[in-house]
Amino acid sequence: MSSVAVGILSGVLMGMVFGFALEKSRVFEPGMIVGQMQLRNWIMLKVFLSAVATGAVVLAILHGFGFVKLQPKAALYAADIVGGLILGAGIALAGACPGTTLAQIGVGYRDAIFTLLGGLVGAVAFSYAQPWLARSLIGTGPKLIFTDLAGIPYWQGALALAVTIAVILVLIERLRPWRDDLGADVDGNGAEKTSQPRSRLAPAE
Amino acid sequence: MSPFDKAWSPYAAGILIGLLQIPAFLIIETALGASSSYVTVGAVITGLVDPSLLNIDYVAKHIAANAKNLWQVALVVGIALGAFVSMKLSGAVRAPISPIWTRALGSPSRGLRYAVAFAAGFLMLFGARIADGCTSGHGLSGMAQLSVGSTVAVAAMFAGGIATALLLLRRI
Numbered sequence: 001m002s003s004v005a006v007g008i009l010s011g012v013l014m015g016m017v018f019g020f021a022l023e024k025s026r027v028f029e030p031g032m033i034v035g036q037m038q039l040r041n042w043i044m045l046k047v048f049l050s051a052v053a054t055g056a057v058v059l060a061i062l063h064g065f066g067f068v069k070l071q072p073k074a075a076l077y078a079a080d081i082v083g084g085l086i087l088g089a090g091i092a093l094a095g096a097c098p099g100t101t102l103a104q105i106g107v108g109y110r111d112a113i114f115t116l117l118g119g120l121v122g123a124v125a126f127s128y129a130q131p132w133l134a135r136s137l138i139g140t141g142p143k144l145i146f147t148d149l150a151g152i153p154y155w156q157g158a159l160a161l162a163v164t165i166a167v168i169l170v171l172i173e174r175l176r177p178w179r180d181d182l183g184a185d186v187d188g189n190g191a192e193k194t195s196q197p198r199s200r201l202a203p204a205e
Numbered sequence: 206m207s208p209f210d211k212a213w214s215p216y217a218a219g220i221l222i223g224l225l226q227i228p229a230f231l232i233i234e235t236a237l238g239a240s241s242s243y244v245t246v247g248a249v250i251t252g253l254v255d256p257s258l259l260n261i262d263y264v265a266k267h268i269a270a271n272a273k274n275l276w277q278v279a280l281v282v283g284i285a286l287g288a289f290v291s292m293k294l295s296g297a298v299r300a301p302i303s304p305i306w307t308r309a310l311g312s313p314s315r316g317l318r319y320a321v322a323f324a325a326g327f328l329m330l331f332g333a334r335i336a337d338g339c340t341s342g343h344g345l346s347g348m349a350q351l352s353v354g355s356t357v358a359v360a361a362m363f364a365g366g367i368a369t370a371l372l373l374l375r376r377i
Contacts, residue, residue, distance in 0.1 A: 007272030008279045010232050014225050015283015018237075022284065023291035024210065025218030030303040034377050037363075037370030046215035047222070048344060054223020055237075055349030059230070068230040073337050073347055075354030083336025084343075084358040088365025090329030092374065093321055095303065097340035098333055099239035101326065102281045106288030110301040111315075111322040118326025123243035124251045125327070126334035130263040133335065144353040157351050169216065178215050186212045186297065189304050190377065 019103050028103035030095025031188025032181070037092045041181045041188050042172055053165040056158040064155035072143045079138040090122075211295040226349065233276050236346030239284075240339035241267060242277040243330045309374040336361070 022028040027047040035041025062068045091097050094115045096104055101119065104112035126133070147157035183189045206213050222237075229237050244267040252259045252268070259265060267274060292299070307313045310321060333339040336358045338347060343362070347355020 003272040004270060004275055007233060007276035010228060011276035011279025012283040012286070014228055015280040015285075016287035016290065017283075018222060018225060018280065019284035019287025019289075020208075020291045021213075021218040021221045021287075023288040024213035024295075025215045026212050027215065027218070028288060030309075031305040031377060034305060034309055034370055034374060037366040038374070038377060039367065039371075040377075043215045047219040048340070050216045050219020051222040051345050052348045054220045055226040055345060056351075058223060058226050059349055062227070062230060069234070070350050071230075071234070071236050071346075072350045072352035073343065073354055075352070075357070076337065077354070077357055080336050080343075080354050080358035081361045083332045083334070084361025085365035086328050086332025087336055087339060087358075088332070088362040088367070089369040090325045090327070090332055091340070091362065092366040092369035093325035094329055095305070095309075096325075096329075097239075098243060098329060099281065099284055099339070099341050101329075102239075102284040103288035106285035107292045107297070107299045108301065109299060109303060111303075111306070111318050114319045114322035115326035115329070118323035118328075119243050119330040120247035120250070120326075121323075122327035122330035123240070123334055124247040124258070126331050127244055127248055127251075127258060127261060127264045127267075130334075131261060134263070138335065138337075141354065146351040146353060146356075149353070154351065158349070161348075161351065182212055185304075187299070187303060187305070188377075 018099070019106060022100055022103040023107065026182060026186050026188065028096070028100040028107075029187045030104070030109075031183060031190075033097070033100070033188075034092060034095045035181070035188045035190070037088075040190070042176050043178055043181050043188070046169060046172065046178060049165045049169055053162040053169075056162045056165075060155035060158035060162075063158075064153070070145065070154065072145050074141040075144045076138055076141045082137065094118075208291070208294045209296075211297050222345065223349070226346065229346075233273055235273055235276070236342065236350065237280075238277060238338060238342030238346060239281055240330060240333040240342060241274070242281045244334065245274050245278055305377045309377045311375050332365075 036044035343355040343358040
């Protein structure tokens with residue numbers, strides 16, 4: 001098989017696992033993502049940090065034994081901050097990120113089709129502006145990683161990050177168990193939660 | 206943690222997602238990411254109408270029919286398929302629009318929600334392409350690699366998201 005065929009086949013299979021995990025964790029729900037950004041639902045942070053910690057452990061091993069090269073992006077602070085702020089605003093209003101938009105389409109959320117179309121137009125608009133933005137805002141920068149700054153091997157920093165995240169997650173889980181954030185229809189919609197006590201106040205007959 | 210469950214622990218799902226870095230690095234020699242695929246697909250479609258777009262180096266790099274570009278397009282298609290399969294196995298049924306939007310936007314109007322979603326998608330990808338990555342590329346992959354720039358981008362992403370959700374959206 002050509003490398004392109006391998007790429008497409010592995011992409012579909014990996015994407016299916018990714019989409020399956022996004023759906024099972026419920027993190028793709030607009031209720032979870034908007035809830036996280038309103039600091040009242042913590043499932044997104046839990047999925048996100050678990051995946052970061054796992055990736056760090058995996059890469060500590062693969063890189064530590066020399067199986068892979070790291071692929072960090074260049075540090076472009078102005079672009080990272082400006083782009084990150086715009087991206088974050090979009091995530092809050094979409095109730096999705098670029099990957100979870102596809103999971104929302106997969107389960108039949110119709111507004112996600114508009115998010116996808118807006119995303120394609122946004123990516124094309126950026127492409128037209130890219131030659132100018134590259135000169136005026138984005139520029140160039142070094143592929144910096146924290147362990148290079150500290151002068152220690154990557155695997156040590158990656159394992160330290162994973163341990164730190166694990167401790168943080170244990171603490172967050174203790175304060176807010178994940179089942180409390182699911183909502184009655186596992187979509188992060190807290191409305192039912194607050195209406196239940198009210199209905200119980202009504203007389204039984 | 207059965208495939209027929211409606212919800213898994215966020216930790217189990219997160220670990221499964223993190224493990225996807227193994228095939229990404231070993232097979233494609235890249236890290237998980239999603240937002241580049243929007244450039245690939247958007248530019249190929251727009252190129253049919255305006256071929257001059259394809260002359261921009263940045264675009265040419267993203268539409269080259271190589272394993273990495275097509276892998277990411279296949280990945281996002283796979284995400285939709287995987288979510289669909291998961292939903293069917295668990296029997297979860299979703300309304301056409303999440304019930305949270307009526308409260309978040311202060312209106313049950315579908316047209317309003319579609320307009321906001323389109324604008325949000327535009328912002329999301331315009332921002333992600335300026336920052337050169339999204340929640341996957343900068344978030345999952347960049348932070349796992351201890352990238353300094355990705356950590357700055359993720360902090361900005363959450364700052365922008367939290368400010369927008371608290372100021373522009375109503376409490377869900």
